[in-house]
Amino acid sequence: MSASTKTIEELTRKGYEFGFVTDIEQESLPPGLNEDTVRFISAKKEEPEWLLEWRLEAFRNWLEMPLPNWAHVKYPPIDFQAISYFAAPKDQPKSLDEVDPKLLETYEKLGIPMHEREMLAGVQQRQVAVDAVFDSVSVGTTYKDKLAEKGIIFCSMSEAVREHPELVRKYLGTVVPKGDNFFAGLNSAVFSDGSFVYIPRGVRCPMELSTYFRMNAGHTGQFERTLIIAEEGAHVSYLEGCTAPMRDENQLHAAVVELVALDDAEIKYSTVQNWYPGDENGKGGIFNFVTKRGLCAGKRSKISWTQVETGSAITWKYPSCVLKGDDSVGEFYSVAVSRGHQQADTGTKMIHMGKNTRSTIIAKGISAGHGEQTYRGLVRVLPTANNARNYSQCDSMLIGDQCGAHTFPYIDAQHPGAQIEHEATTSRISEDQLFYCKQRGIGEEEAVSLIVNGFCRDVFKKLPMEFAVEAQKLLEVTLEDSVG
Amino acid sequence: MEAAKEQKSVYLREFEAMPATGETWLDDLRRRAMADFERQGFPHRRIEAWKNANLASLAQQHFPPAAPGADIDGYLRKLTESVPDALRMVFVDGHFSARHSDLTDLPEGLRMVSLAEAFEAGDVTTDAHFGRHADTGEHPFAALSTAFARDGALIELAPGTIVERPVVLHYFTSEGGAGMASYPRLLVHAGTGSEVRLVEHHAGVADEPYLTCPVSEIVVDDNAGVRLQHLQESGNGAWHLGVVHVELGRDARFGMHAFSGGARFGRTDVYVNLNGSGAQASLNGLYMVSSGQFADYHTWVRHRTDHGSSEQYFKGVLDGKAESVFDGLIHVAKGAQQTDSQQQNRNLLLSPRATAHSNPRLEIYADDVKCGHGSTVGELDADALFYLRSRGLGEREARRLLIFAFANETLDSMTAPELRDHVEARLANWLDDDRAGGSG
Numbered sequence: 001m002s003a004s005t006k007t008i009e010e011l012t013r014k015g016y017e018f019g020f021v022t023d024i025e026q027e028s029l030p031p032g033l034n035e036d037t038v039r040f041i042s043a044k045k046e047e048p049e050w051l052l053e054w055r056l057e058a059f060r061n062w063l064e065m066p067l068p069n070w071a072h073v074k075y076p077p078i079d080f081q082a083i084s085y086f087a088a089p090k091d092q093p094k095s096l097d098e099v100d101p102k103l104l105e106t107y108e109k110l111g112i113p114m115h116e117r118e119m120l121a122g123v124q125q126r127q128v129a130v131d132a133v134f135d136s137v138s139v140g141t142t143y144k145d146k147l148a149e150k151g152i153i154f155c156s157m158s159e160a161v162r163e164h165p166e167l168v169r170k171y172l173g174t175v176v177p178k179g180d181n182f183f184a185g186l187n188s189a190v191f192s193d194g195s196f197v198y199i200p201r202g203v204r205c206p207m208e209l210s211t212y213f214r215m216n217a218g219h220t221g222q223f224e225r226t227l228i229i230a231e232e233g234a235h236v237s238y239l240e241g242c243t244a245p246m247r248d249e250n251q252l253h254a255a256v257v258e259l260v261a262l263d264d265a266e267i268k269y270s271t272v273q274n275w276y277p278g279d280e281n282g283k284g285g286i287f288n289f290v291t292k293r294g295l296c297a298g299k300r301s302k303i304s305w306t307q308v309e310t311g312s313a314i315t316w317k318y319p320s321c322v323l324k325g326d327d328s329v330g331e332f333y334s335v336a337v338s339r340g341h342q343q344a345d346t347g348t349k350m351i352h353m354g355k356n357t358r359s360t361i362i363a364k365g366i367s368a369g370h371g372e373q374t375y376r377g378l379v380r381v382l383p384t385a386n387n388a389r390n391y392s393q394c395d396s397m398l399i400g401d402q403c404g405a406h407t408f409p410y411i412d413a414q415h416p417g418a419q420i421e422h423e424a425t426t427s428r429i430s431e432d433q434l435f436y437c438k439q440r441g442i443g444e445e446e447a448v449s450l451i452v453n454g455f456c457r458d459v460f461k462k463l464p465m466e467f468a469v470e471a472q473k474l475l476e477v478t479l480e481d482s483v484g
Numbered sequence: 485m486e487a488a489k490e491q492k493s494v495y496l497r498e499f500e501a502m503p504a505t506g507e508t509w510l511d512d513l514r515r516r517a518m519a520d521f522e523r524q525g526f527p528h529r530r531i532e533a534w535k536n537a538n539l540a541s542l543a544q545q546h547f548p549p550a551a552p553g554a555d556i557d558g559y560l561r562k563l564t565e566s567v568p569d570a571l572r573m574v575f576v577d578g579h580f581s582a583r584h585s586d587l588t589d590l591p592e593g594l595r596m597v598s599l600a601e602a603f604e605a606g607d608v609t610t611d612a613h614f615g616r617h618a619d620t621g622e623h624p625f626a627a628l629s630t631a632f633a634r635d636g637a638l639i640e641l642a643p644g645t646i647v648e649r650p651v652v653l654h655y656f657t658s659e660g661g662a663g664m665a666s667y668p669r670l671l672v673h674a675g676t677g678s679e680v681r682l683v684e685h686h687a688g689v690a691d692e693p694y695l696t697c698p699v700s701e702i703v704v705d706d707n708a709g710v711r712l713q714h715l716q717e718s719g720n721g722a723w724h725l726g727v728v729h730v731e732l733g734r735d736a737r738f739g740m741h742a743f744s745g746g747a748r749f750g751r752t753d754v755y756v757n758l759n760g761s762g763a764q765a766s767l768n769g770l771y772m773v774s775s776g777q778f779a780d781y782h783t784w785v786r787h788r789t790d791h792g793s794s795e796q797y798f799k800g801v802l803d804g805k806a807e808s809v810f811d812g813l814i815h816v817a818k819g820a821q822q823t824d825s826q827q828q829n830r831n832l833l834l835s836p837r838a839t840a841h842s843n844p845r846l847e848i849y850a851d852d853v854k855c856g857h858g859s860t861v862g863e864l865d866a867d868a869l870f871y872l873r874s875r876g877l878g879e880r881e882a883r884r885l886l887i888f889a890f891a892n893e894t895l896d897s898m899t900a901p902e903l904r905d906h907v908e909a910r911l912a913n914w915l916d917d918d919r920a921g922g923s924g
Binding site for chain 1: 834840843844846847849850853854855856
């Protein structure tokens with residue numbers, strides 16, 4: 001066994017630095033799921049009658065649904081009655097100033113700015129508006145007033161239901177219907193909080209919007225729901241980050257994200273997912289079973305997904321684009337890392353409906369240790385999608401001989417005018433590459449990092465700047481000790 | 485669903501009515517296979533490997549096993565002419581027809597007999613290999629075939645035997661087989677260092693519904709080589725659901741070219757297991773699908789050990805309201821280091837109503853491997869068309885030329901070059917049916 005294999009192995013065994021627990025007084029529902037749970041959550045959030053009905057309908061429908069088993073992942077059966085469906089810090093703050101300092105400290109520790117810092121003279125600090133979600137509730141949203149001046153609504157989902165029910169009612173469940181799949185069905189019944197974004201006609205959002213999800217309480221699941229609407233000609237870039245404490249149990253995170261882009265609108269959605277991946281023996285960690293879908297409803301609209309997936313014991317997510325408007329564009333850029341005993345089954349769906357629709361898929365999977373990595377994608381061209389174009393590329397890198405990398409890129413073409421291309425490769429860091437770097441005086445670990453970063457470059461350059469740096473660092477940390 | 489359930493019991497009743505062979509191992513094997521089929525039933529769309537296949541109407545119908553068939557001399561003449569100098573076995577409606585076959589001058593070391601005869605004689609090779617490879621637990625039609633198969637070809641090569649003449653197997657469904665089912669088998673055992681070239685040809689009566697589930701099991705020992713030319717030209721009313729299952733030893737070689745232009749529903753699952761170090765497999769194919777047809781190739785290439793190499797290259801041309809599936813698996817097991825595996829699928833859609841599914845699947849559990857695949861779906865290149873037209877070719881002629889060129893490329897890898905003229909003629913005929921017309 002060469003020296004390089006050793007470093008690679010060491011690199012993958014690095015600890016998880018966000019694994020602390022915030023000691024804060026919380027109230028939570030006892031574990032269990034029935035109609036009363038749904039009613040409780042709805043009542044707690046002071047929701048209107050129609051939403052409760054919507055939830056109950058979703059719940060009754062969910063009871064009939066079978067658990068999907070097609071994903072290339074293995075996990076013990078989930079006991080849906082052993083999960084608590086609602087947990088929140090006891091003191092609900094009215095405004096940012098009243099937020100429990102412990103919570104602010106938590107976010108500070110995670111590196112999330114919760115203060116609306118003034119711009120310092122000479123130092124151009126970019127502003128990012130943050131919505132912080134702690135277990136089942138949003139604890140604060142920054143820069144709300146500044147955004148409101150432009151007519152932008154950026155708030156928690158619960159607040160949106162109270163303040164802008166007409167918008168929520170119009171769009172909720174239109175992209176991901178409540179019976180879409182097993183976990184989306186569960187989410188529709190018990191969703192707690194998430195972000196709501198509305199960009200009015202012709203407005204270009206002046207700053208990045210960001211939501212930070214934190215799971216803190218034990219034995220809970222997080223079921224957030226995010227809805228982003230970009231009106232005609234609007235533009236928004238949205239970031240999402242997530243972490244959770246280290247626990248021996250598996251916690252379920254079943255989110256739904258819906259995006260709607262009308263004529264000429266553009267939504268850029270970036271995720272850096274760093275849920276707790278479990279320990280080196282594969283014990284504990286988050287089950288990240290997420291449904292994300294964007295609807296390019298309008299002509300010339302564009303939705304772009306960028307994701308960096310390094311956390312979670314199991315990831316099961318397929319951010320998708322339904323390209324309904326003529327000339328609309330869908331993009332998917334992904335870097336997924338699975339190390340330790342992590343399993344990731346992730347990819348995208350591009351559904352071409354409108355004329356001249358285009359989509360691009362770039363997926364990079366890195367598998368190390370005992371990690372299992374699957375790219376699963378679907379490009380479907382419907383008979384109405386004249387002149388549709390798709391280009392997909394998915395590359396896998398294997399580090400070590402105990403891991404797996406799998407690719408399932410399905411293509412269904414129903415229009416002769418479609419041009420669909422797909423390429424995939426699987427490789428490892430070759431001895432030659434390492435030797436070349438070392439010969440130039442670059443240390444082994446640094447060389448691996450260099451090669452891995454080069455491998456992911458196509459995706460990282462699509463991330464907003466701050467995130468790109470964070471993602472690169474995260475990747476280094478993730479793979480640290482796994483190369484040798 | 486109800487109908488399918490009912491149907492299952494029809495096949496089971498038929499199975500139970502058949503006399504036992506008296507060979508314990510064979511009767512046990514068949515009973516297990518029948519139980520496997522009963523458990524699985526006709527596959528439906530919720531089963532991943534069958535999600536694009538619509539078998540509802542097959543499940544509604546019932547095809548009883550066919551009796552030895554009628555006269556086929558007329559059909560056969562044309563086919564024998566294309567490969568004149570061959571060792572030939574002909575099966576009509578699933579039954580061996582000695583009259584049509586030509587087994588004169590069998591070279592030393594080659595044994596060719598009908599399976600019915602081998603079963604009768606209590607042959608050891610059949611005992612060791614028949615029904616032992618095709619996975620009846622996974623593939624419902626392999627199960628049905630193993631349960632009902634009564635006849636087929638047994639081809640056995642002694643170690644070191646090199647057979648120069650091609651071995652041709654015709655499986656023909658006659659007019660008497662209309663509305664019936666046949667389950668023809670092929671069992672090949674190529675001993676160490678032997679070599680043979682096979683043609684497996686399926687054809688049948690036109691415009692009549694019938695079911696055929698051919699299963700070929702090919703065992704290639706260390707350092708042996710088998711090349712297979714597979715022609716699926718079943719009648720246009722046929723349900724053709726076949727399996728080709730190959731086991732490869734150390735440094736063994738398997739090359740296959742598949743051509744399909746027949747059947748209303750044609751599917752062939754090709755399983756290749758590379759069990760020995762340094763084994764090589766190459767699978768190529770062309771499917772031409774017109775209105776009302778469904779063509780499906782599923783490949784399952786499993787690299788079980790190190791230093792294996794495999795390549796797959798399939799092309800499809802679709803016209804009218806046709807549908808095709810290419811679903812190709814490359815599985816590289818743990819420890820199968822230094823594997824080199826490639827896969828390509830290209831589809832040409834000539835009509836807005838045609839649907840092509842391309843499902844490449846890579847499952848890789850070893851790190852020192854080279855694996856890649858690519859797939860494309862598209863129409864004729866407008867620039868190429870323009871270029872040809874600018875050279876004075878009419879639109880029709882230009883389209884025809886481009887389609888022919890697209891399809892013809894895969895014929896270079898035919899394992900029976902004698903049949904190239906036959907396939908090219910089919911292709912030309914197919915194009916003459918005004919497919920080049922640019923119906924749009």
